[in-house]
Amino acid sequence: MDELVEAFAERRPSGLEQAYALWSPLFLSVARHIISDRANAEDCVHDALLRVWRAPNRFSGSREMLKGYLVACVRNEALTTLRRESRHDARALKAARLDPVPAVDAPSVDPVETQRLQGALARLPEDQRIALMLAYYGNKTQVEIAKEVDAPLGTIKSRISMAMRKLHAELASPGGNRW
Amino acid sequence: MTEHHLSEDAELYPLGILDDDAARNVELHIALCSDCAQRVAQAQAVAASLAAALPRAMPSPALERRLRESVRPRQAAKLRASLLPFALAAAFALAFLGLGWQALVLRERLQSDDVALVTMVHSHFNHVSMAPQSANPVAAKILYARDGSWIYIIADKPGGALHAIARTASATTDLGALTSSGETATLLAHPRERIVTITLQRAGTNVASAKLTY
């Protein structure tokens, strides 16, 4: 098993520290895309990582899977925080949801991966790509997407699901493993 | 293992767009079904790739410190508790070595520099007196870790700005200027590579040098 994954699964401090050293800009970028306040976004990263690390887990996958899992946890934590706060301030939620897809000139978290990703996204059917972009970069719920593109909820679900599977097939292909 | 595997929710889950009930259902299912757990893991990897295109944000050093203290609480406390005894021990060692004049400086420096403290507490150090050079030499000593991870240069009555030049097996690097404080000037460095010799320069002239042995 990968040494980092093993350290993480055994809840050794070095597991969390190594994961942080490798991916902390990614984690914070994910949180800040949802929560613009820096301190709150850092709280999210801290809380999410610590919760995962403390909970008994049964990782046995690759390093790439651990990374995906942690990124998903950070995103979830940030979305939960956003939704909790939005009960107090509906305008904040609206502003965050209307946040556009990342500006083209801002440096991305991982330029090499971004390039691969953009190629793969471009090869998706347009309706699938739009649904996925609204979900991920637009931080919209499936119901909101259905309303926005005027399609049934079930259709939106399958478009996003198909898009994710196709991206997986492309991005996980040889040359895709960057570790 | 179950008759009904997850629907598209397996791919939607990592995007965080399911409602709470649906998300919980996914979590319960993948705890028992390795096929669906695999699907979710693959979707999570895709979601991490999507994140690569987000504008880059760099975390503050404070975040790393907080996390470290959260996962190593006892060690952090232990380390803080060991601060004073170590500083005193260092001061005694220096006095014993005839370096009494910098003991105080070193102790202050240690208390203000956590990184130095961490490394010094966990390693043993050597010391060497620098050989004076030129007509107007400087008296200086070097404390350094036996594992080569840090080096502390102390010069007495520097008589002007001093620069430390380090030579390793592969390169020569300028470690920068020593910081003056009263009668002494000091420099703490954490070299990437083991240093073989240190030379002190004043206005471009070598004024002291020493070979380090490990």
Ligand SMILES: [Zn+2]
């Ligand atoms: Zn299943």
